[in-house]
Amino acid sequence: MAKQYDVLFRLLLIGDSGVGKTCLLCRFTDNEFHSSHISTIGVDFKMKTIEVDGIKVRIQIWDTAGQERYQTITKQYYRRAQGIFLVYDISSERSYQHIMKWVSDVDEYAPEGVQKILIGNKADEEQKRQVGREQGQQLAKEYGMDFYETSACTNLNIKESFTRLTELVLQAHRKELEGLRTRASNELALAELEEDEGKPEGPANSSKACWC
Amino acid sequence: MQDGASKSCERVTGGGEAAWVGPPITGSWGHLPGHPPGPPTRPSPARAMAAENSKQFWKRSAKLPGSIQPVYGAQHPPLDPRLTKNFIKERSKVNAVPLKNKKASSFHEFARNTSDAWDIGDDEEEDFSSPSFQTLNSKVALATAAQVLENHSKLRVKPERSQSTTSDAPASYKVIKSSSDAQLSRNASDTCLRNPLHKQQSLPLRPIIPLVARISDQNASGAPPMTVREKTRLEKFRQLLSSHNTDLDELRKCSWPGVPREVRPVTWRLLSGYLPANTERRKLTLQRKREEYFGFIEQYYDSRNEEHHQDTYRQIHIDIPRTNPLIPLFQQPLVQEIFERILFIWAIRHPASGYVQGINDLVTPFFVVFLSEYVEEDVENFDVTNLSQDVLRSIEADSFWCMSKLLDGIQDNYTFAQPGIQKKVQALEELVSRIDEQVHNHFRRYEVEYLQFAFRWMNNLLMRELPLRCTIRLWDTYQSEPEGFSHFHLYVCAAFLIKWRKEILEEEDFQLRGFSPSTARRAFNRLIPFHALLPREKPPALVSMGRWNPKAHHTWRQQGARGTCTRVS
Numbered sequence: 087m088a089k090q091y092d093v094l095f096r097l098l099l100i101g102d103s104g105v106g107k108t109c110l111l112c113r114f115t116d117n118e119f120h121s122s123h124i125s126t127i128g129v130d131f132k133m134k135t136i137e138v139d140g141i142k143v144r145i146q147i148w149d150t151a152g153q154e155r156y157q158t159i160t161k162q163y164y165r166r167a168q169g170i171f172l173v174y175d176i177s178s179e180r181s182y183q184h185i186m187k188w189v190s191d192v193d194e195y196a197p198e199g200v201q202k203i204l205i206g207n208k209a210d211e212e213q214k215r216q217v218g219r220e221q222g223q224q225l226a227k228e229y230g231m232d233f234y235e236t237s238a239c240t241n242l243n244i245k246e247s248f249t250r251l252t253e254l255v256l257q258a259h260r261k262e263l264e265g266l267r268t269r270a271s272n273e274l275a276l277a278e279l280e281e282d283e284g285k286p287e288g289p290a291n292s293s294k295a296c297w298c
Numbered sequence: 299m300q301d302g303a304s305k306s307c308e309r310v311t312g313g314g315e316a317a318w319v320g321p322p323i324t325g326s327w328g329h330l331p332g333h334p335p336g337p338p339t340r341p342s343p344a345r346a347m348a349a350e351n352s353k354q355f356w357k358r359s360a361k362l363p364g365s366i367q368p369v370y371g372a373q374h375p376p377l378d379p380r381l382t383k384n385f386i387k388e389r390s391k392v393n394a395v396p397l398k399n400k401k402a403s404s405f406h407e408f409a410r411n412t413s414d415a416w417d418i419g420d421d422e423e424e425d426f427s428s429p430s431f432q433t434l435n436s437k438v439a440l441a442t443a444a445q446v447l448e449n450h451s452k453l454r455v456k457p458e459r460s461q462s463t464t465s466d467a468p469a470s471y472k473v474i475k476s477s478s479d480a481q482l483s484r485n486a487s488d489t490c491l492r493n494p495l496h497k498q499q500s501l502p503l504r505p506i507i508p509l510v511a512r513i514s515d516q517n518a519s520g521a522p523p524m525t526v527r528e529k530t531r532l533e534k535f536r537q538l539l540s541s542h543n544t545d546l547d548e549l550r551k552c553s554w555p556g557v558p559r560e561v562r563p564v565t566w567r568l569l570s571g572y573l574p575a576n577t578e579r580r581k582l583t584l585q586r587k588r589e590e591y592f593g594f595i596e597q598y599y600d601s602r603n604e605e606h607h608q609d610t611y612r613q614i615h616i617d618i619p620r621t622n623p624l625i626p627l628f629q630q631p632l633v634q635e636i637f638e639r640i641l642f643i644w645a646i647r648h649p650a651s652g653y654v655q656g657i658n659d660l661v662t663p664f665f666v667v668f669l670s671e672y673v674e675e676d677v678e679n680f681d682v683t684n685l686s687q688d689v690l691r692s693i694e695a696d697s698f699w700c701m702s703k704l705l706d707g708i709q710d711n712y713t714f715a716q717p718g719i720q721k722k723v724q725a726l727e728e729l730v731s732r733i734d735e736q737v738h739n740h741f742r743r744y745e746v747e748y749l750q751f752a753f754r755w756m757n758n759l760l761m762r763e764l765p766l767r768c769t770i771r772l773w774d775t776y777q778s779e780p781e782g783f784s785h786f787h788l789y790v791c792a793a794f795l796i797k798w799r800k801e802i803l804e805e806e807d808f809q810l811r812g813f814s815p816s817t818a819r820r821a822f823n824r825l826i827p828f829h830a831l832l833p834r835e836k837p838p839a840l841v842s843m844g845r846w847n848p849k850a851h852h853t854w855r856q857q858g859a860r861g862t863c864t865r866v867s
Contacts, residue, residue, distance in 0.1 A: 125620050
């Protein structure tokens with residue numbers, strides 16, 4: 087089996103309970119949307135490969151439970167992430183206010199240089215809007231983040247925001263990336279050889295680059 | 299299938315005193331009618347020592363992961379204690395020597411010998427003299443099997459059943475399926491939003507079988523009639539329940555292999571410690587507890603909108619529509635209000651944990667079981683406005699108290715940092731590392747952490763992984779075990795992992811595909827023959843459960859299965 091990706095990233099979705107983290111993820115990975123949903127317990131994840139700048143990037147997206155009680159568990163995943171989505175719900179002022187708390191958690195637990203992006207989800211619920219777009223923009227600017235208003239329901243800005251965060255992570259790891267580009271073809275051949283022998287040597291070899 | 303029986307028999311005698319270990323699920327649920335009737339519990343000295351042994355159980359130094367206890371499936375409730383006694387005696391006699399000399403741990407032996415217990419044979423009618431049966435090399439197994447079969451045949455009503463079983467079950471299964479199908483497809487066409495739900499990967503793909511209506515009510519219209527065995531069991535339950543002072547030990551014993559639907563509500567109330575054993579006190583107790591609960595409501599429920607309870611109530615309110623979203627019953631406003639009250643009152647009365655997501659799931663089995671007292675069929679589509687206010691209030695109060703009793707035993711799962719879950723996940727890892735090193739090493743090699751997939755198994759007691767009716771059946775057993783929801787649950791989780799060891803070991807690129815809770819759940823939903831969890835429900839299907847499956851066994855041997863296979867010479 088030929089390698090299906092060049093690099094592996096871990097992205098993390100955080101934000102209050104019910105802002106639509108799981109829906110964003112389902113829309114992105116499976117292009118599905120479900121209005122009724124089960125709550126996420128602890129941490130779940132999905133995988134997707136996208137191509138950015140000619141590089142096949144396998145992204146593992148960790149979806150976390152928003153309830154505070156789960157944070158002991160979810161924080162364990164912060165340090166392994168290269169990119170983080172901070173999600174609020176535009177129809178919930180409260181979830182927007184809490185972004186501050188989420189940011190400080192990220193500062194505390196995530197590795198330095200982690201890429202962040204702010205998401206105001208449920209942009210389709212215009213009648214229920216409690217958080218203006220400019221409020222989102224302003225907050226994002228304060229923290230030096232990119233900002234998207236998204237809707238998992240109408241598929242607004244989903245692909246864009248996931249791709250953007252992936253690009254940011256790629257840029258942040260440009261150095262390693264250069265090395266990867268020059269070595270890419272050799273490693274591919276090597277990986278195939280190993281698989282022919284049926285002796286995969288473990289995860290280190292199965293993904294060519296994993297910065298975690 | 300006879301094979302399965304004899305294999306199990308051969309294994310179950312281990313050393314009669316240790317705490318529960320790994321395989322009870324495979325051993326008991328994968329069973330067949332040929333299995334010995336007998337109580338699920340160990341001999342009484344065993345009970346006394348269980349607590350002591352369980353303390354030492356986790357020590358790595360123990361040579362064996364623990365001894366295998368007699369485990370009897372739901373097919374095999376205790377019928378005649380004398381028979382059981384003799385049977386156990388006989389088995390231990392036969393097995394004493396070989397077991398001592400075995401190098402491998404009794405668990406591995408057990409696992410090896412029951413590894414095909416879940417396979418569903420292709421043939422429905424394989425008779426006892428088939429060649430595959432004879433391929434068993436063990437005389438012990440043959441002798442045991444013969445004994446089992448003889449015992450069993452005495453207890454079975456042969457003439458009508460033998461033929462009708464095969465035709466009945468698929469038929470009734472179809473009936474169930476089609477009615478549910480209709481419901482599902484109606485929903486699908488009704489709303490465009492519902493439709494994709496079926497495909498949604500993060501939701502369990504529910505098998506198309508009603509929740510509880512058919513769990514064991516063979517005398518419902520269209521369902522096969524009760525077997526004599528089932529009637530005897532029900533009679534036994536009724537006797538126990540109506541005696542002046544219900545013998546709770548005996549009731550637990552009887553409930554372990556599954557509680558008949560007809561008596562489940564009252565049995566659950568007793569097992570959970572909600573109802574007193576004394577029949578005379580029951581009515582009063584119920585009345586008092588129900589009043590007490592509604593007293594709480596009166597006193598506290600209005601505070602849900604107050605500042606200090608706002609977070610709790612908001613979270614509950616968000617989660618209620620997300621509780622079993624595919625089951626119409628739980629989408630009814632009246633039902634959702636009941637759930638909100640139950641959860642809110644519980645939460646504010648337990649400030650150490652408060653409401654934690656997942657606890658909402660834990661109300662559903664109680665609610666459905668107590669509701670089933672008033673609903674003949676199709677509970678999941680039942681419109682609760684058909685019930686009187688009084689009835690609904692009773693269901694609500696009883697669900698609250700029974701859920702509270704359950705949570706008392708696992709509250710550390712939900713307190714700050716969820717230490718109960720952390721401990722249990724660690725314990726699971728430790729257990730698996732000893733009973734199935736290969737699987738354990740495989741996880742390590744591919745950096746799959748137990749916490750990744752097992753956190754939710756502990757937090758939601760596998761309710762996200764199993765259909766509700768299976769959870770209900772599982773809780774029959776949990777409630778008849780001391781610390782069933784904490785301690786015993788761990789072994790059920792381990793049994794699940796080992797059940798899927800082949801699929802797990804075949805997965806080499808976890809990074810590529812991922813082994814997330816969803817993956818595990820999908821695997822379960824796709825592969826678990828759920829009826830295996832409910833042996834009483836469909837006897838004919840069960841017949842095939844423990845069936846000797848030469849093909850599966852062959853494959854299994856081909857894979858080497860840790861290099862040794864003592865079963866076939």
